[in-house]
Amino acid sequence: MSSPQATLRVRRRVDAPAPRRADIDGLRAFAIVLVVVYHVWLGRVSGGVDVFLLVSAYFLTASFLRRSNILRPADLVVFWARRFGRLVPAAAVTIFGVLAFAAAFVPGSQWQSIWAQSWASLFYVQNRELSATAVDYYARTEVFPSFLQHFWSLSVQGQVFVLWPILILAAVLITRASGWAVRTVATVMFGTIFVISLAYSVQLTAADQQVAYFSTPARLWEFALGSLAALLFPRLTLPVRLSALLGWVGIVALVTCGIVLDVGAGFPGFAALWPTLAAVAIILAGQTARPESSSSYRFLASKPLRFVGSSAYALYLVHWPVLVGYMTLTDSTNVGLGGGLIVIAISFIAAMIVQRTVELPIGRLMGGLRRNTVIVVTSILVVVVPLGAWQVADGVRTATSSPESNPGAAVLMPWLATRATIDAPVVPSSTRLDADWVELDGACQGAFQPVGTEVASTCVQTEPVAGAPTFLVIGDSHAQQWLGAVLPILRDEGWNVVALLKGGCAFAPGEDATEACGTWREQAEDYAATLAADVVMLVGTKAVPMRPEERVPVGLEQRVDALAESGSQVILMRDNPRFDFDMYRCWEESGSDGSCDVPVSTLLAQENPADGLTKEGAVYSLDLTEFVCPDGVCTPVVGNVAVFLDDNHLSATYASSLSPAVEAALQLIPGIPLG
Template identity: 60%
Template sequence: MTTPSVDTTSRRTERARPTVDGRRADLDGLRAFAILLVVVYHVWLGRVSGGVDVFLLLSAYFLTGSFLRRAGTLSLATLPSFWARRFAQLLPAAALTIAAVLAFAALALPSSQWRAVWEQAWASLTYWQNWALTEAAVDYYARTETFPSMLQHFWSLSVQGQVFVLWPLLLVAGAVLARRMQWSVRRVLTILFGAVFAVSFAYSVVVTTVAQQAAYFDTWARLWEFALGSLAALIVPRLHVGRVLGLVLGWVGVVALVTCGLVLDVGAGFPGVAALWPTLAAVALIVAGRAERPAGASALLASRPVTAVGGIAYALYLVHWPILVATMVLVDSTRVSIAEGLVVIALSLVAAWLLTRGVRAVARGIGTSTARDARLVVVSLLVVALPLASWQAASAVQAAGVSPQANPGAQVLMPWTDARADDDAPLAPLGTQLEDEWIALDGPCDDAFAPDDDRLDGSCVQTVVDPAAPTFIAVGDSHAQQWLGALLPVLQDDGWNVVALLKGGCSLAPDEDADDECREWRTAAAAYTVALPAAVAMFIGTKAVPESDQERVPAGLGRVIDGVVASGTEVLLMRDNPRFHEDMYTCLEQTPDECGRDLATVQAPANPAIALADDPHVSLLDLTEYLCPEGRCRAAIGNVAVYLDDNHLTGTYARSLAPAVRAALAEIPGIPIG
């Protein structure tokens, strides 16, 4: 069996093209140019440039070219050494960057942001950040931060890392297949990556149309960019480009890259058809560099100042974003001035140079071998994993020390409980516990409580103690969920089954503005509630307006109530809690003395739901006095944070309201609870 020949570029063309260590210098310059665009757009324009797309394409271009030169010796046995070498090149700088971000977070960020930093640090270290951000993009309950994550830029490095695992498998498979079929490796790989391009591009166009936020970080929606880079590595070396055409292609490519982020909303339109703009511009520059006696844009990219940046491009991408966000935090602004931006860029260049030099020095000092590469990977992982795991463990120990006796919450406002707060105890919940403060039941609805309507999939949960016991159902958005926390201890003590239909951001009010999915859910939820033989149904009877007294009844709620009452179910309407413009937990961490609000400024003088309570089967439950005692709404009561963000109660505080709920329900004849 013959070994397929591997095409090489003509020596005359290679000599005409500037080189650095045997590489095309103009492409090192292109990488630098792409990263500089990313930095400048991030720092001063607050936009995405499309430079990352070029970076991804070039990584596949270089990888494919490297494998193609060794096609005759490729096999699965060669892959472990490749992976060890590649990640030994990538991980040290990445790990040091992540470790620096963790240090900054510990020193400068409030504890309510630590958990997100922890999660993203693990995701970045394990090349999973893009999928973590995909989940966050569609997570209604994800905390909204003032400043962007210092590690969110690792999404592209995660995609790249995943491709560095997948691509060699495809390249080896193509080489093996070529040997068996006695075809040219270049031909087989061109077909293979052409298919990857077509499938991934079609998927990218579709998913970008229906779910762009998630698609932006989706590896499968990005594979076509890598496939295009591989196709360029396979096809461009066979092209012969004249000097004039090279000049035109080069400058068209440069202008297209510079203007891409200005003309297109890259952050909201990629990675579908629009991403062809920067990637094809990069291909144009790759082709331009093939011209005889390349000049113009290609010569500019191959110049010493640009290629010098190319040598630190990876480190520059790593450090520029954390430095930018850290600057925003320190100056307390989501934008930086021109002068501050210059400082950010200067610091980024210095940090990138030091990081690159330091990592190279360490790598040189421990020799070269696959075993050395593996050790370097392990050490890099430990540089982050050990301090991060220790920090999380210490926080868990602190959280375990919080007790209801020292942190009684609302019960300090209930004389009959004799509760006293311990001012020396830490505030509950800790900032790192906020994501656990959402009220949850035991599991999905099943058996008699399982909904038949597919529109309710994933939104029905239950805690069942006895099928013969009375059933309580709560229906609505996240505010129905939070108030369920105040009722659950009472219901569980009294042996009730509890069912909840919950959809974040979607109240049970048919005339409130909503998207199609929410409207369909409302219809199905109302029908389910009417059909369920529940003794009591709980809804949110009012909707507060942030920092306003314009509280009102949700539009159309009355019709839903009429249907439920007609089915024989008692209705309990909870009054909404006040809402604010700022995150009240963060306020507690930073300026606790400024977090209070006068009740008259954040809630209507009287409960607007009174108009719905004319029916004897409709009752109201208003716990405002335990949120705003003596007419003052407070961010912390009884050593417990009342709010976990700008409008939701912490689960800890909601549960502390249980004695007040029992006392109030005992006074309501129609509600057989308490």
């Protein structure tokens, strides 16, 4: 009868997987090369990242399985410290490099997004950040993508590196309590995860593909598939010829995945089975008595791929920021053949530098739990200290603005005798631009709460004032911006303010609309009739970018007549000019040299089209163009305030500075009890 020690040795030999396979290391390198090539020249997703995720689970599961007989809960902390001690330093250096590049070459209007994604990438939640901010992973031709967008997969992988050891330990504990084989328990566990996650992935991809792409639960099946390969394949042995055939089928399938499939519309879902099963075929192909005799094995284990594999992680980290940096410097999303070669060359050089100056030295420094934890914390501080200091400095600079230094449109109103401080910083600052929108106090409630579900989700109001008159605003984002010009007056005079605001959906019934927008219009009309607000404000015209073809929105007169008949006074705001370029970005790049200025005569009609809808005692038009484009010229900055947020919206800061002009205009309108 054998001793317990002998039994333990036998079980270790049985559970131990085959020695680390050069072909799987080559597969990982090959996948990264595909990712780089597809990103640089094809602007598509290759499926290589899916392979990378699967292979990481394969190695992770095999490693824990080898030590399953001696695995303890305390080992998990040691594993996490060691694993993230290897991953975080190179990632932190990459994020630091992105921040440095952004500070030097990226307009400030993009800094806020880069800051948020730097924090998210550093702490492995970038996939959630991208999903929350509705980033389109495929929209390269419209805007430059994020420098850190590719960290979504590293974030998913990092989250799984926390979860997977817990699951494997659970399988081990179940084994010890039940006496079942650890492979059997783990196979059932990861098989269940595979089925549930794949089903969820298919459902979510059909419902919201963009969210599904970044979703960790929708990706767990890919990791589970890698774990199943680690559990089941080591006991299989294939004939050499079948091995070679299976290997080349997997390689060809992997190369062609991004070309054949519409990855942008179908991943992850069923479509992601293509690259992952291709990787499974390649892994299975290596299960032969003489793997080196297989041509596919020799290809994946070749010196070039082993060379790439040594810096594969670093290459993945740096290639995307290098690509986006090149786009930024050349101001083009099309890198071309020559540009692509430059991007790839720089990426390989940067990857080797990161590997030799960060990864290898850190690897030699690693040791016990305490030392590895210090490495992780120190690496995090490499990003946290400069990023935090940058944000604090920007906040201090923004806090120095004041109405005296930044009067905006007030400098155009002689009766105010206001002058702007010379050389004062322009507000809103570029890092506060995205937040510079008019906001009310909260969702509509009580007597102001709409009945229709579509319109209820878009209804906002100020804190209710009992017995006070009501001011209602209906429309899209342009109605929202003009609300900023009247809101200071309404707050001072104690009015109730209610707004129905749906972006991209004009209140006029004849304008193009989605089904949801059409429903919203009908419900908004019913709400206005029921509410019978004292004053209703609408946008009375619609400007055309860079053309003087301004017009009344189709069908608006019907809405205006109905509102007037209900007893409400109606104000029709004239639309602001629209451009075919980002006015704020133009100012960032060119300053106040006049290159961004546009004559208003080329942007708006000679006469206000909304004047034709006015009715004495009921409907009035309000035109603030002279305070938006002074002296007949639209400029990006007036009174140290940015006039425009983008190519067609006023900044909330500037809209607010228009309120004295609005008040003066309202004093001339006898039917409106304001001002």
